[in-house]
Amino acid sequence: MKLFTTLLAATAIVGAAGMASAQANPAVIFDLGGKFDKSFNESSYMGAERFREETGIDYAEFELQSDAQREQALRRFAQQGANPVVVAGFSNATAMNTVAQEFPDTNFVIIDMVVDQPNVRSVVFSEHEGSYLVGILAAMASKTGTVSFVGGMDIPLIRKFSCGYVQGARSVNPDIGFIQNMTGTDGSAWNNPVKGGELTMAQIDAGSDVVFAAAGSTGLGVLQAAADADILGIGVDADQNYLHPGNMLTSMMKRVDVAVYNAFSDVNNGTFTPGIQVLGLAEDGVGYALDEYNEDLITDEMKAAVEAARAGIISGDIMVHDYMSDNTCPEE
Amino acid sequence: MELLQLMDSALRLATPLLLAALAGLFSERSGIFDIGLEGKMLAGAFAAGAFATFAGDPSYIGEYWSVPIGLGLTDPLKIPLGSWGVWSVWIGLGAAIIVSIILAMIHAFASITLRGNQLISGVAINFFASGTTVLVAKQWFAMGGNTPSLDGSQRFSTITLPGAEAAADIPVIGPIYEGLISGHNIIVYAALAAVPLSWWVLFRTRFGLRLRAVGENPGAVDTAGISVVKLRYSAVLIAGLLCGISGAYLSLGTSAPGFSPEMSAQRGFIALAALIFAKWSPKGVLGAALLFGFLEAIGNKYQSIDIGAFVIPVQFMQALPYILTVVILAGFIGKAIPPKAGGEPYVKER
Numbered sequence: 001m002k003l004f005t006t007l008l009a010a011t012a013i014v015g016a017a018g019m020a021s022a023q024a025n026p027a028v029i030f031d032l033g034g035k036f037d038k039s040f041n042e043s044s045y046m047g048a049e050r051f052r053e054e055t056g057i058d059y060a061e062f063e064l065q066s067d068a069q070r071e072q073a074l075r076r077f078a079q080q081g082a083n084p085v086v087v088a089g090f091s092n093a094t095a096m097n098t099v100a101q102e103f104p105d106t107n108f109v110i111i112d113m114v115v116d117q118p119n120v121r122s123v124v125f126s127e128h129e130g131s132y133l134v135g136i137l138a139a140m141a142s143k144t145g146t147v148s149f150v151g152g153m154d155i156p157l158i159r160k161f162s163c164g165y166v167q168g169a170r171s172v173n174p175d176i177g178f179i180q181n182m183t184g185t186d187g188s189a190w191n192n193p194v195k196g197g198e199l200t201m202a203q204i205d206a207g208s209d210v211v212f213a214a215a216g217s218t219g220l221g222v223l224q225a226a227a228d229a230d231i232l233g234i235g236v237d238a239d240q241n242y243l244h245p246g247n248m249l250t251s252m253m254k255r256v257d258v259a260v261y262n263a264f265s266d267v268n269n270g271t272f273t274p275g276i277q278v279l280g281l282a283e284d285g286v287g288y289a290l291d292e293y294n295e296d297l298i299t300d301e302m303k304a305a306v307e308a309a310r311a312g313i314i315s316g317d318i319m320v321h322d323y324m325s326d327n328t329c330p331e332e
Numbered sequence: 333m334e335l336l337q338l339m340d341s342a343l344r345l346a347t348p349l350l351l352a353a354l355a356g357l358f359s360e361r362s363g364i365f366d367i368g369l370e371g372k373m374l375a376g377a378f379a380a381g382a383f384a385t386f387a388g389d390p391s392y393i394g395e396y397w398s399v400p401i402g403l404g405l406t407d408p409l410k411i412p413l414g415s416w417g418v419w420s421v422w423i424g425l426g427a428a429i430i431v432s433i434i435l436a437m438i439h440a441f442a443s444i445t446l447r448g449n450q451l452i453s454g455v456a457i458n459f460f461a462s463g464t465t466v467l468v469a470k471q472w473f474a475m476g477g478n479t480p481s482l483d484g485s486q487r488f489s490t491i492t493l494p495g496a497e498a499a500a501d502i503p504v505i506g507p508i509y510e511g512l513i514s515g516h517n518i519i520v521y522a523a524l525a526a527v528p529l530s531w532w533v534l535f536r537t538r539f540g541l542r543l544r545a546v547g548e549n550p551g552a553v554d555t556a557g558i559s560v561v562k563l564r565y566s567a568v569l570i571a572g573l574l575c576g577i578s579g580a581y582l583s584l585g586t587s588a589p590g591f592s593p594e595m596s597a598q599r600g601f602i603a604l605a606a607l608i609f610a611k612w613s614p615k616g617v618l619g620a621a622l623l624f625g626f627l628e629a630i631g632n633k634y635q636s637i638d639i640g641a642f643v644i645p646v647q648f649m650q651a652l653p654y655i656l657t658v659v660i661l662a663g664f665i666g667k668a669i670p671p672k673a674g675g676e677p678y679v680k681e682r
Contacts, residue, residue: 037476181635185647191594194348195632197587198341202633205337217478217592224481225587243481243589 024268026051027060027082028260029073031089033190033216035063039237040256044088044111047260055268070095078103084121084267086260088112090157096120107272109263111256112157114276123259123277127157128164129313130252130286131212132320133306134234135168137288138210139176140302141232141249146177148208150199150222152215153189154182156324161214161236161252163329164320170331171318172305178331179203183218193221200225210234210249223248232297241293249297251289258285282314336511338629343516344586346625347523348373351578352603353610353617354523354530355571361534361612362567363547363673364443367454369575370600371461372435376428376579378465381479381591382472384424384584388417388486420486424584429576435461436572437565444564447677458600466593477593479583488517488585519581524618526574531614543567547671550678560678575600605657611668624653 028048030041048059060082062073070092077085078099084107087096093113100108100117107119114122138147147169151158166178181199183189196218200211204225211226212234213219219236220243226233227244235241235251242248259279266272279285288306290298312318321330352369359366435457442453466477473479496514499506534540543563546553550560582599583591606624610616631649638644660668 034470034476036470036474038478041476181632184650188594188597191592192597193588193592193595194582194586195597195628198345198629198632200587202337202341202629205334206633217595220478220481220589220592221587224589228587 024055024057024264025060025081025083026057026264026267027062027077027080027085029077029085029087029092030061030063031087031091032064032066035061038240039216040088040254043238043254043256044086044260045257047257048086048264050257051261051264051268055265057264057268059264067091071099074099074108075102078106078108083107084109084263084272086111086263088256088260107263107267107274109259111259117274119274121263121272121274121277123263123279125254125259125285126278126280126320126322127161127252127254127286128167128320128322129281130254130288131161131164131214132168132171132313132318133281133288133309134212134250134252135165135170136172136306136309137250137298137302138165138212138232138234139169139172140299140305141297142176142208142210144177144207144209145173145175146179146207147210147212148179148200148203148206149181149212150196150203150215150219151180151182152184152218153187154185156327158182158214159327159329160323161212163323163331165212166329166331167320168309171309177207179206179208183215190216190218192218193224196221197225201229204229204231212236212252214252235289239289239291241289241291245293246297248294250294253287253289255279255285255287258283280313281310333507334633336507338626338633340512340515341629341632342622342626343512343520344625345628346621347520347585348578348581348599349603349606349624350523350618350621351519351526351574351581352600353606353621354526354614355574355578356604356607357530357610357612357614357617358534358543358567358574359571360607360674361547361671362543362564363550363671363676363678364440364564364568365450365454365675366439366568366571367451367604368435368439368457368461368600369571369603370596370598371454371458372432372572372575373579373582373600374458374465374594374596375435375461376432376576377583377595378461378469378479378579378591379431379576380424380428380580381482381583382424382469383427384420384482384486385473385480385590386420387423388420388482388484389480418485421488421584424486425577425580428580428583429573432576432579433569433572436568436575440565440568443677444561444568447679450675450677462594465591469591469593479590479592481589482584483589486584487589488519488581490515490517491521517585519577519585522577523581527614527618530617534614539566544671546678547673550673554678554680564678578603602653605653608668608670609653609657609660611660611666612671623656627652 033041035045036042086109088111090113093115096110096115100120109121111123149162162180169176200222209231213222214236223233227247232249234249237254240251323329356366356369439453442448443450469477493514496510500510546560546563554560606620610620631646635646
């Protein structure tokens with residue numbers, strides 16, 4: 001009798017699992033920075049949480065601890081029948097390219113990188129457009145006529161931020177000075193706040209009074225140095241304005257949460273489409289942060305200029321050059 | 333003016349190298365190789381960031397400073413906070429020193445008492461620190477391995493030396509005094525003061541003489557009736573102390589607002605290179621640390637240097653400390669001779 005009950009229960013579970021596969025059974029993988037990194041990964045967590053709150057459907061999650069786990073984690077979720085499997089971070093492209101071929105019936109989503117497989121959606125952001133907007137704000141806020149940029153690892157993606165930023169600044173003031181520094185050429189460049197601070201101080205010495213940090217944890221050192229020297233900093237990815245109220249001009253927001261939420265709900269609604277999805281200003285995928293911490297720093301004039309530029313970019317009147325399209329930047 | 337700014341930056345960048353290299357100096361002069369400078373710095377940086385947070389932000393864990401040593405099995409240790417907030421930076425520094433000394437003692441136990449391989453023990457400490465700091469940081473703060481941002485009394489503030497403002501107008505000396513010498517935090521001055529102090533301890537005291545002797549010929553020291561083990565333990569203890577200060581400087585005394593994973597960024601190894609470059613002398617350590625700091629400052633300020641004929645890429649500047657060390661080791665500029673008994677565990681009778 002007892003065995004029978006167990007069997008019955010097992011059938012019920014199998015049945016329930018079978019039912020569930022009709023709707024989304026989402027899984028999300030967080031990249032090395034960890035789930036609560038106040039930035040990229042936390043943003044994808046927020047998107048997944050929003051989906052759970054709205055639909056009541058739970059999701060599976062995994063925090064990567066090392067590079068070796070990338071492929072394992074993807075494969076494990078696919079084997080368990082997760083759909084879609086979402087992962088944020090350009091470093092996962094190779095692993096996803098392999099695993100996506102092994103599981104052609106599973107939908108995969110990669111954020112920040114393009115993987116060309118029929119069951120993969122690649123979400124990329126138009127960081128150059130968002131950076132253009134903060135560049136406008138930087139140029140209008142600068143009193144010294146010099147603005148600067150500190151990047152993390154020297155990769156085309158980060159140059160894309162920098163290139164959009166300088167284009168935005170030059171659109172306000174064609175003669176504005178621009179200083180750009182990259183922290184390094186390997187992964188440690190994301191985790192070197194001491195050097196980030198030193199780079200910022202060197203830029204301040206050279207006349208900059210607005211610095212844009214796109215450098216992970218290194219950026220925390222950049223923004224701290226800016227606050228210590230009482231100049232303006234610009235945050236990245238998430239809204240970082242709360243870090244140093246009064247010394248944070250704005251943040252260039254990248255809505256990873258939107259990408260994750262869309263992926264989950266598209267599968268849930270049966271409207272999932274593979275291929276490249278570009279989230280730009282028009283899709284609210286990128287933008288600048290305006291909240292109670294920086295509202296005193298953004299004047300009406302600045303707001304008008306940046307909104308005009310946003311409308312111009314969306315309508316196509318303003319073309320912002322994308323560094324990654326040809327690996328060059330029109331402005332130096 | 334640009335040169336002054338460069339030297340100012342060099343001084344800040346040299347400070348952690350200087351402290352760590354002096355730590356290595358004490359340890360290696362006593363015959364204990366210390367690859368673990370990096371790990372001790374990192375662990376110190378984390379302890380400093382974490383405990384400065386606890387002390388400076390009572391709202392963080394309530395009215396009590398609750399140390400979760402029980403790991404959920406027993407109630408956490410509760411220490412009332414009172415008005416410790418103003419001392420938080422010093423509590424952070426103290427925690428850094430304690431943690432770094434604990435790691436140093438593990439290294440000492442493995443390599444002196446157990447006569448293990450000193451390089452392996454040092455490498456183990458580096459790995460241990462790199463993993464544990466992130467693990468504990470995630471457990472305590474859930475911020476992806478970072479500690480919360482520190483401000484105010486949780487960080488070392490810069491000190492304006494007396495008369496700096498007034499002296500600024502004096503030609504030549506004024507700007508140097510105001511722009512270069514004044515306006516650093518206390519750790520920078522402490523690190524500079526540690527150089528003559530180390531020289532005095534090592535070369536002008538009985539303890540120093542014995543410490544150096546034990547690194548060259550421990551048998552002779554033992555014959556004279558002096559404990560080799562005790563001397564080596566004290567040397568490694570001093571190394572732990574200095575590494576702890578160096579780590580605390582990273583998270584509390586620079587632009588970094590607290591600890592972030594792997595923030596030591598190989599500085600422990602550059603410090604080792606500086607120590608070899610300095611041929612194991614305190615004076616040399618000062619020079620080497622300042623030189624390496626200066627090279628880094630140049631690399632930060634001018635990312636690619638255009639000298640007309642061709643452009644020197646920034647990577648070359650970053651590699652220069654290591655290139656110089658190899659050049660020294662290869663014997664092109666003088667010879668770097670390490671303490672004779674370095675790396676050898678002392679066995680009383682074979």
